[in-house]
Amino acid sequence: MADNIFFEFLHMEMVDYVYKMDVSREEHEQVKMNAISTLENMGFRVGQGLIERFTKDTPSFKDDLDVMKFLCKDFWVNVFRKQIDNLRTNHQGTYVLQDSKFSLLTQFSNRKQYLLEAPRYLAYTCGMVRGALSNLGVDSIVTAEVSLMPACKFQVVIQRS
Amino acid sequence: LSQQTNTLNSELFTLTYGALVTQLCKDYENDEEVNKQLDKMGYNIGVRLIEDFLARSSVGRCHDFRETADVIAKVAFKMYLGITPSVTNWSPAGDEFSLILESNPLVDFVELPDNHSGLVYSNLLCGVLRGALEMVQMAVDVKFAQDTLRGDNVTEIRMKFIKRIEENLPAGEE
Numbered sequence: 001m002a003d004n005i006f007f008e009f010l011h012m013e014m015v016d017y018v019y020k021m022d023v024s025r026e027e028h029e030q031v032k033m034n035a036i037s038t039l040e041n042m043g044f045r046v047g048q049g050l051i052e053r054f055t056k057d058t059p060s061f062k063d064d065l066d067v068m069k070f071l072c073k074d075f076w077v078n079v080f081r082k083q084i085d086n087l088r089t090n091h092q093g094t095y096v097l098q099d100s101k102f103s104l105l106t107q108f109s110n111r112k113q114y115l116l117e118a119p120r121y122l123a124y125t126c127g128m129v130r131g132a133l134s135n136l137g138v139d140s141i142v143t144a145e146v147s148l149m150p151a152c153k154f155q156v157v158i159q160r161s
Numbered sequence: 162l163s164q165q166t167n168t169l170n171s172e173l174f175t176l177t178y179g180a181l182v183t184q185l186c187k188d189y190e191n192d193e194e195v196n197k198q199l200d201k202m203g204y205n206i207g208v209r210l211i212e213d214f215l216a217r218s219s220v221g222r223c224h225d226f227r228e229t230a231d232v233i234a235k236v237a238f239k240m241y242l243g244i245t246p247s248v249t250n251w252s253p254a255g256d257e258f259s260l261i262l263e264s265n266p267l268v269d270f271v272e273l274p275d276n277h278s279g280l281v282y283s284n285l286l287c288g289v290l291r292g293a294l295e296m297v298q299m300a301v302d303v304k305f306a307q308d309t310l311r312g313d314n315v316t317e318i319r320m321k322f323i324k325r326i327e328e329n330l331p332a333g334e335e
Contacts, residue, residue: 009209
């Protein structure tokens with residue numbers, strides 16, 4: 001089977017490109033926000049597209065927890081070839097998804113050195129998660145944090161209208 | 162540590178590539194600029210991908226351009242894109258050949274909008290090949306001769322050997 005590393009390099013190149021483009025246009029602090037949201041929005045559409053393709057035969061979900069479990073198992077396996085390692089919730093709409101070896105961070109050194117830059121390499125995935133959930137009928141805000149590469153945590157806060 | 166299978170998810174790849182091209186079209190006024198950016202990004206990817214390739218495939222140094230062509234088509238393309246293009250149309254001097262792609266993972270479900278007739282959608286691949294080969298001391302020219310996205314029957318990448326690069330000289334652009 002073909003390897004995913006080409007995709008990982010494509011993703012890195014995409015992130016670097018979006019950051020470079022914003023640097024040439026905006027002031028410093030604004031740069032970070034714009035690039036992150038550009039990447040997040042790109043991910044959002046892709047997340048919607050991915051879900052469309054593979055939930056045609058899936059029955060509807062009984063609640064948000066069901067949706068999140070689907071995301072952690074089926075979706076994550078389909079996209080990242082592994083499940084989420086740990087799912088926690090406060091049962092009030094906040095979920096924390098832990099991936100101990102996140103596919104898009106494995107190309108970086110397993111050290112704290114690149115910690116400052118890590119968020120930019122998670123924005124696209126946050127968007128994908130938000131997009132996937134959106135197509136499954138769940139509105140959310142998705143953020144991510146890294147404390148020790150390549151482990152990271154995605155936080156999903158479900159929005160009630 | 163390497164027990165996790167890390168196999169290509171071609172849908173993710175296709176959709177991500179599509180999102181990237183869409184963003185480039187938003188950022189640049191004309192198709193030529195987008196093509197250039199794709200080539201540049203491909204180059205950056207190629208110079209890293211070759212290291213992975215050399216580390217993981219058991220392919221040794223190629224003795225000539227024909228061997229290089231076979232390795233590219235049968236090993237590299239298979240390893241990274243899951244397809245095996247055919248190698249054809251050799252020039253009499255043996256310095257130029259075509260890769261014919263029956264299918265191209267980058268373009269599944271993609272349609273070129275009308276106002277982008279100059280866009281070489283998969284131009285990233287040309288940069289990847291160019292960058293990768295430069296790291297093994299080969300300067301090549303790579304371009305799309307035919308593209309199913311533009312109505313051709315097949316997708317054809319034309320590769321031409323320019324010259325051998327001396328080792329220890331600085332490589333091309335950033």
